Amino acid sequence: MELFNTFSQRIEPLHPHGNEVTLYVCGVTPYDTTHLGHAAINVYYDTLIRFLRSEGQAVNYVQNVTDIDDDIIRKAREQGTPWDELGRRETMRYLADLRSLNVLPPTHYVWATNEISRMVCVIEKLIERGHAYVRDGWVYFSVASDPTFGALAEAGGYHGYATWLATANERGNMPDDPRKNDPLDFVLWQAHQEGEPSWESPWGLGRPGWHIECSAMAMGYLGHRIDIHGGGADLIFPHHTCEIAQSENSSGERPFVQIWMHCGMVYLGEEKMSKSLGNLVLVRNLLESYTSAAVRVLLLSHHYREPWQYTDDDMRQSAARAAGYVEAVARLESSALATTDDAGATDSARQQFAEALRHDLDTPTALRILDELASGTTVAELQAVKDLGGILGLQLAPTEDEESAHAN
Ligand SMILES: [Zn+2]
Incomplete structure (x- = not known):
């Protein structure tokens, strides 16, 4: 098997570290119904797994569900629903949509809220090793502490600090946070705020940042060095770039990932299909008129790396x-x-x-x-x-x- 590696920008042979291929895919934040972009990502990795297994290769596949983050809390507030109930309900709908597309369940389907202690352990290691600092109950990753930070971003077309910062800001970074040493430093742990769920930690009550969830869950279930890490191409920066920094600097092992496998975005008209823009083709609606085989043929008729328009x-x-x-x-x-x-x-x-x-x-x-x-x-x-x-x-x-x- 050979796959295009975003990190090297080349097609490379896959050499599993153990006797099974380890694969981690970033899952959804469940606060809205499954759209064709989610379906595409899941169907591409599902097809990869089915093919590897057909060739006699065992695969250990982990996908996470980010059942706690800013978006869920906001949406829960808007709807007047408890955040955990919203997360559970939307996750169940998402899983049902994927089942109806004949997507096999992962070996481990991991819920972020069940893994908080793993995340705390990774953050403690980062502090111990001088890659993170604590301010008023918040913990940040120090970008300057890692001279290799940003290598994946560079490979993926995000060139230089100014581009990183502008992109991170578009995607939720708070550059003016006075507790930070550097505007690009990112949150590992955020202190409890009124009306938000929180967990105990060595730094007080609070909740994890988004990036740390995936580092902790990938390493927790698949080890410090995994074979394939997947997700949409929009995760290259900051999410996957930050994951590399957290994982490699906490474990001391590198590379964290052999092959970074990213899927192209699905567009509707000129725009990327996204919850925030509301230009969605929902899986559920398509399946009212078409079979799951028809929808899978649509997705698979586009190469996974190609951005395409519905x-x-x-x-x-x-x-x-x-x-x-x-x-x-x-x-x-x-x-x-x-x-x-x-x-x-x-x-x-x-x-x-x-x-x-x-x-x-x-x-x-x-x-x-x-x-x-x-x-x-x-x-x-x-x-x-x-x-x-x-x-x-x-x-x-x-x-x-x-x-x-x-x-x-
Ligand atoms: Zn992730």
């Missing part, structure tokens, strides 16, 4: 493609086809399919191979559509539930 036309074409695969599998199941053909007849197509995915998860090419097989007439070709469609997570035959519902 259009209804593209959705309809993907639905037609998916219907072609479903029809091919139906022909196989009901088959009056001759079964005499050589089972090896599709070996070359199967190899090309695996080659495409092995090369930086090239799903658009994999789908084109599926198109050709689906237009075939032999058992071997139709069986290949079923098998390879399964590796892409496409549900091409009715599930047992659907069949029993039909029978009833």
Whole structure:
């Protein structure tokens, strides 16, 4: 398997550290319904995992849920709902949406609020090693203490301190906080504020900063050096850049991550699909008109690294493609086809399919191979559509539930 590494800007072979691939993906902050951008990220990593497993490679996959942060607290206040109830409810809806897209659950699905003690431990190490400082119950990471800080940001196209600061400010950094030594220093722990949830810590009541959650959970479940770390490309800076600084400086081991794998953003019109802009295509709405296979074909027809724009036309074409695969599998199941053909007849197509995915998860090419097989007439070709469609997570035959519902 080889994947594009944002850090080196090259396609690199994946060399797992242990006998399983360790993968950490930044999950959602659950305060709104799942949109196509969330679906894309989950379907790309789900396809990677399904493919690795189909090649006999074990995968230990961790995704977090940020069930406490500024956005949740704000939204809970607006709605007059307790923050934890809002977090739980939205997370359950998110998980149901992903299940309906045939996304397999992670090996560990980790809730930030269950991991506060791990975060406190990492922060204590950073203070001990001179990378963090305490002011009035707040703890900050000292950017100046790490001469390698920002290497991922530079690789990802954010050049120089001024760009970092401007970007961080757009994304919630408080440059004028008088407790900070440097405007770019970021929060590891924030002191309790009226009306906000808080936990005990050596620095008093408070709650963790966002970046520390992922460092603590990734290292806690997967070790100090992980094979693949994923998320949307909008997380390169500051989130993932800060994660590297926290993880490497607390553990003393580097690199924290072998391959940084980032997904391109999904656009609606000219703008990135985002909660704050409100220009969303919701998974739930799409699934009222289209099957999960159709939505997955839409997502996988775009390479995971490519930023792309949603259009209804593209959705309809993907639905037609998916219907072609479903029809091919139906022909196989009901088959009056001759079964005499050589089972090896599709070996070359199967190899090309695996080659495409092995090369930086090239799903658009994999789908084109599926198109050709689906237009075939032999058992071997139709069986290949079923098998390879399964590796892409496409549900091409009715599930047992659907069949029993039909029978009833
Ligand atoms: Zn994260």
